[in-house]
Structures are given as C-alpha cells and as structure tokens.
Amino acid sequence: MKNLYSTLFILFIGLAAFGQSAEIKKADKLFVQRAYIDxxxxxxxxxxxxxxxxxxxxDAYFFTNQMENAAETYRTLFLRHAEITAPEYQFRFAHALRATGNQEEADxxxxxxxxEDVDYEDFARKLDTAVPHVYTTNQVMSNSSSADFGIAFYGDRIAFASTRNQERPIYPWNKKPTLDLYSAEISDDGELSDIVLFSDEINTDLHESSATFSEDGQVMYFDRTSEDRVKNEEGIRVAHIKIFRAEMVDGQWSNIEALPFTSDEYSTEHPSLSADGSKLYFASDMPGSEGSFDIYVVAINEDGTYGEPENLGTGVNTAHREQFPYIDQKGVLYFTSDGHQGFGNLDVYRTEGDFSEVQNLGNTVNSGHDDFAFVIDEENQKGYLASNRRGTDNLYVFTREDYVPPVVEYDDRETNPETGRQQLRDVGNIYFAFDKSNILPEAEITLNKVVAIMNKYPDLEIEIGSHADSRGSNPxxxxxxxxxxxxxxEYIVSQGISRDRLTSKGYGETVPIVDCEAETINCTKAQFALNRRSEFTIMNDENAMDSEEMEDE
Incomplete structure (x- = not known):
C-alpha cells in the first residue's frame, strides 16, 4: 500500500508539472504573437x-499599460532573481514605478x-526653473471608449487615428480594432464633431495612422502596416510599418504608394512634413539607428524624389525609443522619448537649431505614463497631444502661455550700491518672460507710474538698466x-517722455538680484524671474526729485 501511495504521488506531481508546462507553452505562444492581454x-x-x-x-502588463500589475510583477522578479535578470528589466521596472508614483524606488x-545617480526630485526641481512655458491641458471629448491618438492639422479640420471602427479586424496586442484615419471638426474646448472616416483608398484592414499634410492640403503622408510579415532576430514574424504618400486628385486621394526608403525589414513611421514641404521627419528602426527607434529627416526634392534619410544624431536619439516627431512652423522639432531623463515612460521633448540639445516640456504636459504625438499651432499657442495617463490612448487639447513671473513689492527707491545713485524700485522694476524682451501687460502698469513721475518732475533723467538671468551664454x-x-x-517714449531724458543699457547676467548658477540651476523659477528685469536709476542730481513728494507717489 505504501508503494502504491508513492506511485500515485509521483504520478500526481508529474501530471501537475505536465499541466503547468502546457500552460506556459500556451502563454509563450501568445506572447510571441504579441497577444499580450491573452x-x-x-x-x-x-x-x-x-x-x-x-x-x-x-512585459505583457507593461506593453498594455497595466503599470501597477507590471510594477508588482517586476518587483517579485527582482526579489527572486535579481542577480540573473537582464538590465532591460531594470529599465522597464523603473518606468512602471514612475507611472505608479514610486519615484524613490524608480530612482x-x-x-x-x-x-549614474538618477534623482527624480532634483530633475523635476531643476526643470521647473528652465521650462519657459506653462500648458493647460484637457482631455478631448468624443463620446468614445476607443483608443485615439495622433492629431494632425488638416485645413480647418483635424485628422487623427482611432480604433473606433468596429468593422475592422481585432488586433491581438490590445484586443481592439485595427487603426483607421478620421477627420473631424474640433471646438475651442476640445469637443470633436462631424467625425468622418477617410476613404477606402486610405483606410484598409491594416493599421493606418499618423497623417501629415502639405500646406495646400493636396499631399498626404501617413503610416500603414505592411502586408508582408518577415522574421526578426528572434525568429518572430513581424509586420513592419511603412510611410505612404497620397495625392488629392479630383477630390479623391489617389496615387498612393510607399516611399522609396521604406522596407519590409524595418519600420518607418510617424511622418511630419516641414512647413515649406522640403523635409520629412520620421521615426525608424532602420539599420544604423542608435536605439529601438530614432528620429530621421529626409529631403524632398523639387522633382518629387527623395534624398537619403539622415539620422538626427545622439543629441536627440538614445539607445531607447524616439518617436512621433513634429516640426512646427518655426522649425522647432518636438518628439517623444523614453530614453532621455523624464517623468516616466514616453515624454515630449523639444529641440531646435542643430538639434544637439533637447529639453523636456515639463510636468504641465508630461506625466508618468506615455505622453506623445504632440502638435502645436505656434500662432494661436494651441495644440494637441495623446496620452494613456487614464488607462488608454486619449487625445488632449492644450493652450500654452509664457511663464509670467510674480509681482514683487519693494520700497519706492533705494541706493544702487555700485553707482551710489538713487534708483526707482517697484512705482520701478519691471520683469520679462524667459528669453523674451517684449513688454508684458503687467509691466505697463509699472511703466505708466514711471511716466507719471517723469511728467511730475520734468528735470528728472533716468537710466534704464536691463538684465538677464544666468541661463544662456554671456554674449x-x-x-x-x-x-x-x-x-x-521705447515704451516710455511712446507715452510722451522726451528721448533726451532717457538712456538705456544692458548688463546681461552680471548684476543679479539672486545669485543663480546656470550650470547647477540652484534657484527656483521665481528666483530666476527676479533677475529678468529693467531697473530705473536717477542719473541727474537727486534734488531733481523731492523725496517726500516721491514717497507720496
């Protein structure tokens, strides 16, 4: 009998092990097929x-934005197998922790x-003093439970990608229909209306997304998943993404063809056309990329041919993902990355000039989740982005404003310690937005007081001394x-004060109110703002202004 029990126990253990092995094989097959929810x-x-x-x-949790579950699972992984777990799981675990607000463990x-030493709080504090804009962001309302992303300006309408077409095949990754392109009207408060599918020439049973249009609306570039699947390095068959071009002919999108530098062997995606139509920015994992995806640019020649795609280099691209480029009307490039230090997962960054340095847009745009597909109308300071911060990809509308420094109250006048002369203070100082020299509405109130004083004391002569904070080069x-x-x-002169009574001088960053070192960025945003100012120094005999009467002002 004892031998029988032993035999039954061994048989039971064997059957359990066989059953578990079958479960793992089933799960592995689904994972390889990228059916991550299943x-x-x-x-x-x-x-x-x-x-x-x-x-x-x-990973299955991570790739479907189930970040709390992902963080819990990765934590168990590292508790049990830290010494033999690949570094890539540290990277994903850190981003999952960012999304759940656990910054200390993420660091x-x-x-x-x-x-390297990564300090989230230090990063966020320094960035708060450096970002020149504040964004007010609200979710676009469309009465849809679908995943929506990737708005593009399309004349007086917008174009966007969505999974809302229930007639499309279900995509195993997220168990939603494949993406189609739509156009719609959008109100100032972000309400979508008159939502219309693009034609069947554009939309198919494959994924279509990320449209961009020429200024005249006659040319369109967009993403479409390739019909052919090829084996990747792991032996998994993958359908890559290609950029297609379409022309408007007699009111219909026609002549649709893949661009010549696309391939079945790698993806090209997320096109963004420059305002003059001469350059196309896009993301790709083509050979020679720095990471999983990089940002590239390709010249569009006058005869309709294309140059060789150029990688934007290591100032923009990292060993991880850089995607969703958008080139605005002024040549500023916005893009998404999870490789630069940020708030977690995909963040939006900007770069311009030679694209050698990038800047995170700050926490009024970015969250601990994926924030991407940013576009902006520079003239109206309004734009859109996508984010999965509420569980699924949704569209958000934003307005952008320059950071306005606080009004700081001072005594009416003081003695300048360097010149020994009296100067007007706030009746005196005015302040400027970061990197700007225009007179803010708040400053006009102070300047009008200066004008009133100069009208009351016609012999008074003033030097306007203006200053900058320490960010930027000395010149x-x-x-x-x-x-x-x-x-x-010029503002004071425009109010009727003689130009002969005024002199102006720039001091750069040499005479700060608050000593801030740009390299360490050890000041708050408000402290930097105090250094961006104009001061008013009395240049002639101080008897030109009776002190008691000035106190009354």
Whole structure:
C-alpha cells in the first residue's frame, strides 16, 4: 500500500508539472504573437512562476499599460532573481514605478540601469526653473471608449487615428480594432464633431495612422502596416510599418504608394512634413539607428524624389525609443522619448537649431505614463497631444502661455550700491518672460507710474538698466538685456517722455538680484524671474526729485 501511495504521488506531481508546462507553452505562444492581454491571462494561471514567466508576465502588463500589475510583477522578479535578470528589466521596472508614483524606488532601479545617480526630485526641481512655458491641458471629448491618438492639422479640420471602427479586424496586442484615419471638426474646448472616416483608398484592414499634410492640403503622408510579415532576430514574424504618400486628385486621394526608403525589414513611421514641404521627419528602426527607434529627416526634392534619410544624431536619439516627431512652423522639432531623463515612460521633448540639445516640456504636459504625438499651432499657442495617463490612448487639447513671473513689492527707491545713485524700485522694476524682451501687460502698469513721475518732475533723467538671468551664454544674455532696455525705453517714449531724458543699457547676467548658477540651476523659477528685469536709476542730481513728494507717489 505504501508503494502504491508513492506511485500515485509521483504520478500526481508529474501530471501537475505536465499541466503547468502546457500552460506556459500556451502563454509563450501568445506572447510571441504579441497577444499580450491573452498572454497575461495565461501566465497568471501558472502556479509556480519562475524567472521566465515573471519576465514575460511583467512585459505583457507593461506593453498594455497595466503599470501597477507590471510594477508588482517586476518587483517579485527582482526579489527572486535579481542577480540573473537582464538590465532591460531594470529599465522597464523603473518606468512602471514612475507611472505608479514610486519615484524613490524608480530612482534606485534607473540608477542601477544607467550606472549614474538618477534623482527624480532634483530633475523635476531643476526643470521647473528652465521650462519657459506653462500648458493647460484637457482631455478631448468624443463620446468614445476607443483608443485615439495622433492629431494632425488638416485645413480647418483635424485628422487623427482611432480604433473606433468596429468593422475592422481585432488586433491581438490590445484586443481592439485595427487603426483607421478620421477627420473631424474640433471646438475651442476640445469637443470633436462631424467625425468622418477617410476613404477606402486610405483606410484598409491594416493599421493606418499618423497623417501629415502639405500646406495646400493636396499631399498626404501617413503610416500603414505592411502586408508582408518577415522574421526578426528572434525568429518572430513581424509586420513592419511603412510611410505612404497620397495625392488629392479630383477630390479623391489617389496615387498612393510607399516611399522609396521604406522596407519590409524595418519600420518607418510617424511622418511630419516641414512647413515649406522640403523635409520629412520620421521615426525608424532602420539599420544604423542608435536605439529601438530614432528620429530621421529626409529631403524632398523639387522633382518629387527623395534624398537619403539622415539620422538626427545622439543629441536627440538614445539607445531607447524616439518617436512621433513634429516640426512646427518655426522649425522647432518636438518628439517623444523614453530614453532621455523624464517623468516616466514616453515624454515630449523639444529641440531646435542643430538639434544637439533637447529639453523636456515639463510636468504641465508630461506625466508618468506615455505622453506623445504632440502638435502645436505656434500662432494661436494651441495644440494637441495623446496620452494613456487614464488607462488608454486619449487625445488632449492644450493652450500654452509664457511663464509670467510674480509681482514683487519693494520700497519706492533705494541706493544702487555700485553707482551710489538713487534708483526707482517697484512705482520701478519691471520683469520679462524667459528669453523674451517684449513688454508684458503687467509691466505697463509699472511703466505708466514711471511716466507719471517723469511728467511730475520734468528735470528728472533716468537710466534704464536691463538684465538677464544666468541661463544662456554671456554674449547672448548681454544682447537680450540690451533688447529689453531698448523696448523699455521705447515704451516710455511712446507715452510722451522726451528721448533726451532717457538712456538705456544692458548688463546681461552680471548684476543679479539672486545669485543663480546656470550650470547647477540652484534657484527656483521665481528666483530666476527676479533677475529678468529693467531697473530705473536717477542719473541727474537727486534734488531733481523731492523725496517726500516721491514717497507720496
């Protein structure tokens, strides 16, 4: 009888192991097919989760934006198998922790991954002093539970990608229909209306997304998944993404063809056309990329041919994902990345000039989740982006404003310690937005008081001394301060004060109110703002102004 029990026990253990092995094989097959929701369900049924199961289960959660589940699974993975787990899981674990608000633990794993000290609080504090704009963001309302993203300006309408077409095949990754392109009207408060599918020439049973249009609306570039699947390095058959071009002919989108530098072997995606139509920016994982996806630009020749795609380099591109480029009317490039330091997962960045340096747009745009597909109308300071911060990809509308420094109250006048002369203070100082020299409405109130004082004391002569904060090079800050002094002088002259009674001088960053070092950025945004100012110094005999009467002003 004892031998019988032993035999039955061994048989039971063997059957259980066989059953678990079958469950893992089923889950692995779904994972390889990128059916991540179904794969996660299958891995959850595995009783004894080994390293392999925990890695794939964490990834399945991560790739479907189930960040709390991802963080919990990765934590178990590292508690049990930290010494033999690949660094890429540190990277994903850190981003999952960012999304759930656990910044201290995220810093630990991101520091281990990068080999550098990563301090989220320090990053956020420094960025708060450097970002010149504040964004007010609201979700676009469309009465849809679908995933929507990727708005493009399309004449007086917008174009966007959506999974709302229930007649399309279900995509195994997220169990939603494949993407189609739509156009719509959008109100100032972000309400979508008159939502219309693009024609069947554009939309198919494959994914279509990320449209961009020429200024006249006659040419369109967009993404479409390739019909052919090819094996990647892991032996998995993958359908890559290609950029297509279409022309408007007699009111219909026609002559639709893939661009010549696309391929079945890699993806090209997320096109953005420059305002003059001469350059196309896009993302790709083509050979020679720095990471999983990089930002590229290609010249569009006058004869309709294309140059060779050029990688934008390591100032923009990292070993991770850079996607969703958008080139605005002024040549500023916005893009999305999870490789630069940010608030977690995909953040929106900007760069211009030679694209050698990038700047995170700050926490009024970015969250701990994926924030991407940013576009802006520079003239109206209004734009759109997509984010999955509420669980699924949704569209958001934003307005953008320059950061306006606070009004700071001072005594009426003081003695300048360097010149020994009296100067007007706030009746006196005015302040400027970051990197700007125009007179703000708030400053006009102070300047009108200066005008009133100069009218009351007709012998009074004033020097306008203007200043910059410490961000930027010394020559640039000197020129900026001189522009600020000049615009201040011109405003006072426009109010009837003789130009002969005024002089202007720029001091650059040499005479700060608050000593801020640009390299360490050790000041708050408000402290930097105090240094962006114009001061008013009394240049002739101080008896030109009776002190008691001035106090009354």
């Amino acid at each position: 794969a996660a369900d299958a891995y959850e049924d595995v009783v004894d989760k080994d390293q392999h199961v925990l890695q794939n289960l964490g 630990k794993y991101m520091s281990a991954y990068t080999g 640039y800050n000197m020129a900026l301060s001189e522009r600020r002094a000049a615009s201040t002088l």
